[in-house]
Amino acid sequence: MQFDPQQIVIGMATGSVYAALGLALVLIFRSTGIVNFAQGEMATFISYISWTLIVAAGIPYWIGIGMAIALSFILGLGAERAIIRRLAQHSELAVVIGTLGLFLFFNGLDLSIWQGVPKDFPAPFGRGVLRLGGLFVSVQYVGVLGVTLVLMLIMYAFFRFTKIGLALEASTLNPTAARLMGIDVNRMLMLGWGLASVLGGVAGILTADLLLLEPNMMAGTILFSFAAISLGGVTSPVGAVVGGLIVGILQSAVGTAVLGGTSLRTPLAFLVILLVLAFRPNGLFGRVSVTRA
Amino acid sequence: MSRSFVPREHPAVPNAAVSVAGGVLFLIAQGLLFRFVDHLPAAVGVVISAFIAVTIPSILTRRVQPSAIGVAIAAVILLPGIAPSVASTSLMATIGALALISIGQNIVTGYTGQLSVGQGAMAGIGAYCVAILINRFEWPWWLALAASPFAASFVGVIVGIWALRLRGMYLAMVTLAMVVALPTVAKVSPVSEWTNGVQGILLVAPTPPEWLNGLDTSAYLYVLTLGVLGAMVYLAARLMSSRHGLALRALRESELAAQISGVSLLRYKIWAFVVASAYAGLGGGLLALIVGIVTPDAYTVMFSIDFLVMVVIGGLGSIVGSIVGAAIVWELRVRVSTITLSLLGIKVELLPWTLYGLAVIAIMMFMPEGVVGLVGAMMRRVSERKAGSFAGVAAPAGTKDRQT
Numbered sequence: 001m002q003f004d005p006q007q008i009v010i011g012m013a014t015g016s017v018y019a020a021l022g023l024a025l026v027l028i029f030r031s032t033g034i035v036n037f038a039q040g041e042m043a044t045f046i047s048y049i050s051w052t053l054i055v056a057a058g059i060p061y062w063i064g065i066g067m068a069i070a071l072s073f074i075l076g077l078g079a080e081r082a083i084i085r086r087l088a089q090h091s092e093l094a095v096v097i098g099t100l101g102l103f104l105f106f107n108g109l110d111l112s113i114w115q116g117v118p119k120d121f122p123a124p125f126g127r128g129v130l131r132l133g134g135l136f137v138s139v140q141y142v143g144v145l146g147v148t149l150v151l152m153l154i155m156y157a158f159f160r161f162t163k164i165g166l167a168l169e170a171s172t173l174n175p176t177a178a179r180l181m182g183i184d185v186n187r188m189l190m191l192g193w194g195l196a197s198v199l200g201g202v203a204g205i206l207t208a209d210l211l212l213l214e215p216n217m218m219a220g221t222i223l224f225s226f227a228a229i230s231l232g233g234v235t236s237p238v239g240a241v242v243g244g245l246i247v248g249i250l251q252s253a254v255g256t257a258v259l260g261g262t263s264l265r266t267p268l269a270f271l272v273i274l275l276v277l278a279f280r281p282n283g284l285f286g287r288v289s290v291t292r293a
Numbered sequence: 294m295s296r297s298f299v300p301r302e303h304p305a306v307p308n309a310a311v312s313v314a315g316g317v318l319f320l321i322a323q324g325l326l327f328r329f330v331d332h333l334p335a336a337v338g339v340v341i342s343a344f345i346a347v348t349i350p351s352i353l354t355r356r357v358q359p360s361a362i363g364v365a366i367a368a369v370i371l372l373p374g375i376a377p378s379v380a381s382t383s384l385m386a387t388i389g390a391l392a393l394i395s396i397g398q399n400i401v402t403g404y405t406g407q408l409s410v411g412q413g414a415m416a417g418i419g420a421y422c423v424a425i426l427i428n429r430f431e432w433p434w435w436l437a438l439a440a441s442p443f444a445a446s447f448v449g450v451i452v453g454i455w456a457l458r459l460r461g462m463y464l465a466m467v468t469l470a471m472v473v474a475l476p477t478v479a480k481v482s483p484v485s486e487w488t489n490g491v492q493g494i495l496l497v498a499p500t501p502p503e504w505l506n507g508l509d510t511s512a513y514l515y516v517l518t519l520g521v522l523g524a525m526v527y528l529a530a531r532l533m534s535s536r537h538g539l540a541l542r543a544l545r546e547s548e549l550a551a552q553i554s555g556v557s558l559l560r561y562k563i564w565a566f567v568v569a570s571a572y573a574g575l576g577g578g579l580l581a582l583i584v585g586i587v588t589p590d591a592y593t594v595m596f597s598i599d600f601l602v603m604v605v606i607g608g609l610g611s612i613v614g615s616i617v618g619a620a621i622v623w624e625l626r627v628r629v630s631t632i633t634l635s636l637l638g639i640k641v642e643l644l645p646w647t648l649y650g651l652a653v654i655a656i657m658m659f660m661p662e663g664v665v666g667l668v669g670a671m672m673r674r675v676s677e678r679k680a681g682s683f684a685g686v687a688a689p690a691g692t693k694d695r696q697t
Binding site for chain 1: 402406408410455456458459462463465466467469470471473474477478481545594598601602605631641642643644645646647648649650651652653654657658661
């Protein structure tokens, strides 16, 4: 059994990706009360759009990214307004099934339009490598982790200190009371989806940078993001990041320490989810919620 | 005292009997026609038999619907005989097995409202159960098949007890993880000692017994599937219309109200999940026999999600819907590889599941009862119109009485 500290570095990098998507999932859960199964696929779609803008159309890098992020906001708004709102009138199950439909749609769309050959995504942080006390840390890893931490802080501050964040949460927790307080619940839900879509888009771009841009890029990641937010607590941005990093590091450790470990990454995620649910159903940082009938 | 002219029905003859009579008449008519008339085109024969089989019971009992339904079912069952190039016995048998898994999906999602995407994995467990029992332990195939639902429900109990304690989405996450994990686990040692890893297990199809000679293996499997499907549909119908089924539907509508009414939330959720797993296991076992090989990579995430698509398209909460949905989705999957759209001069080749996704969204938005719901609504409108016309004018019931 070998233990290589370099693995922790790699684990933290992949963990940051899980955390970034996890942040989007936490945001959408906290602002709309459901889990969006299509978050990853929408993120992949936005990554492909950025790639098309930057590589195929030759638009300057950061402008292209900006356009893609703006598009992801509109995409989120649109999805809520056109689809989710209608489905929410039926039932929560209808909404979740709707997100599964979106998953299928975007996954198929990506594969149909851009084909399955992986594409190289231009690096936002450059490809340099740092040396930190004997470990090789690529600038990419630092950048991804850095962006994720910044997003986490923004999200935390957003929900804790801003009026809009409060309004967003109120819209989910008690829509009637929120309306009575003058909050436009529908607009808040739309905003929640828009913001989550933006977060997802950023996560997608980070992932495309770290891994290769291909249609199933996020399809695998979303499972580990689920494990991350289950571990950290579905309502906690800090939990998403901590959970993501733990899952990432665990994966790397299992991958090298156990023989044939790389193929065990997925069952490991399964196990993590089950164990967390058994002992701490609300995750490490999650809120225990009590519903009044 | 005047009497309004209302067609008199024969209440003594139940609708089900009329359906069966219609179906049997169809079979007899088909048999006689093709025996005594040479060179009869298949379509003509079907139409004549259908006409005879529908009109005779309808005239006798003054009801059209039951005999029409009976003939329709008989026609579908006979499809491999009528149009073997379009609907071969192996295709129909596959649809039948998938329908079993789909019924399970409907039990847990349609009736109980729990989102499970694990039916594919449960089917895989059933399939491996059958394969391992036959090949390694030399069980007779029918005994192995009978064991497959138990293998799957065993796993279902374990997973259900863990995952169903919490919010609904956790079941979805856990079943998703299960589906993703299954191919990997089946390929990794020590499990691969049993599952033969990525190459999978080859199965020899069961040979038809002596008294059914003349039936080739494929047709035999088809008849077997029909029998199993029929029995399990009957069982599901009985379960869902029983006290238990009522409890499940109460759960779907409002967990809180159900609990107040005395429905044990956890127990019924687990029960629904386990029953669904059993159906999936049986369907998977049957599929293993029909397809002849069990490989880990066949059980993809898409395979599992397919069953959700099937029940949404067919109709959530309808057993018939599960079967219809299975037929539609599988037919499309077999026949359609890409769909080409021309948008503003740009040709885009879309993969089928892009449109499945759109279909799922559209159906949930506009006709959440699926195809079965749509057909049901149409039939109801037809019969309402009939009742109105027989009573003279479409007047409200009250005025009619006052006129006498």
